[in-house]
């Protein structure tokens with residue numbers, strides 16, 4: 392296909408995306424040729440376009456590289472791609488107006504519109520996400536979800552060298568700031584020209600709603616505070632979470648805990664994560680009900696889950712907010728030294744917080760409160776309630792919101808490493824990492840391994856290790872001692 396035809400087709404899609412009119416065509420085509428270093432356009436057909444914008448932008452980028460507008464550096468490509476895709480994306484005010492218009496008919500239509508837009512303009516990196524290795528793993532807690540994260544490509548040395556020469560810039564302040572909307576990006580900062588944020592009012596405060604470029608599950612979204620301020624779990628958190636699922640009843644939403652070790656990777660900007668996905672934890676059942684004497688209309692129970700989860704259900708949001716706050720406050724001050732559970736160290740440093748998750752269940756609001764403790768000890772310097780050394784060969788990173796709910800996000804190193812484990816189990820020539828040896832030996836001793844079942848055996852075993860990882864992060868263990876401890880805590884409520 393001629394480059395002129397590609398440009399024409401690209402602009403046809405841009406006009407269809409809702410930000411432009413047919414009258415804008417010449418103007419847009421001229422902007423595109425300037426961006427890719429072409430001098431002129433030849434005749435091309437105005438026709439129905441069957442290719443996607445993502446396919447067409449690839450062709451435009453190839454031409455730009457031929458014309459030496461960009462070099463092979465990934466960051467340069469990303470910046471130009473986002474600028475081209477910006478034409479495929481209406482301005483923020485228009486996207487927000489479309490969202491509101493769809494919303495007035497049905498919240499699902501509104502998120503469908505915004506999700507499709509964010510994929511179509513390659514803001515959501517669909518092709519990169521498709522590289523992830525995903526498999527289910529049956530455990531005693533149900534089917535856990537395992538993802539080996541291969542979506543973020545390793546940086547090449549040229550890119551790293553170019554980044555090193557960059558001056559330090561503090562704008563935008565972080566990746567979750569509103570100032571990312573439309574930001575060009577730079578050598579060491581992602582291109583966001585095609586990025587749009589839906590404005591949301593949460594209890595009198597301005598918040599933004601956007602999708603995650605590297606999603607781990609369906610319609611993985613982020614709800615962020617307009618103000619760059621640290622993560623903080625308070626009563627307002629419960630209020631906002633319930634408000635979000637009132638506005639978007641087909642989504643769940645949760646917050647990372649607000650302390651290091653037990654929190655997620657970004658504690659510097661107040662935000663929540665949500666989406667349209669039913670996590671394994673949501674499917675886990677209540678194994679023990681108990682009563683909250685001050686909140687007779689709130690149903691409370693302990694969830695059958697490797698971590699320590701209290702589930703609250705009710706029709707009235709205020710009751711749920713108050714009950715959540717009660718549990719949160721009690722937990723912040725609760726110690727049980729026999730179980731190494733310590734609320735505050737001698738200097739007053741707090742160690743207790745929670746990971747809250749809210750969702751709708753039929754006509755009920757449901758709030759899961761996961762009790763967290765970030766203490767360290769001589770025996771466990773990485774964290775007492777953190778993956779212990781014997782499972783760190785699979786996962787040593789923090790157990791944040793997504794893992795808590797039963798989706799493991801595992802590092803890319805495991806892709807080649809698990810292949811070597813398979814070869815080892817099959818007694819083939821291999822390069823197994825030392826730290827996987829003991830685990831592999833146990834597998835070999837327990838299961839008859841064949842060429843046919845080896846991948847399944849390894850995947851199931853990874854699932855079992857992940858369940859152990861979550862058990863390590865649980866404050867009340869699932870043995871008799873731990874469950875008695877859980878009962879003692881419940882009695883304080």
Ligand SMILES: [Zn+2]
Nearest residue numbers: 565568619660
């Ligand atoms: Zn920020």
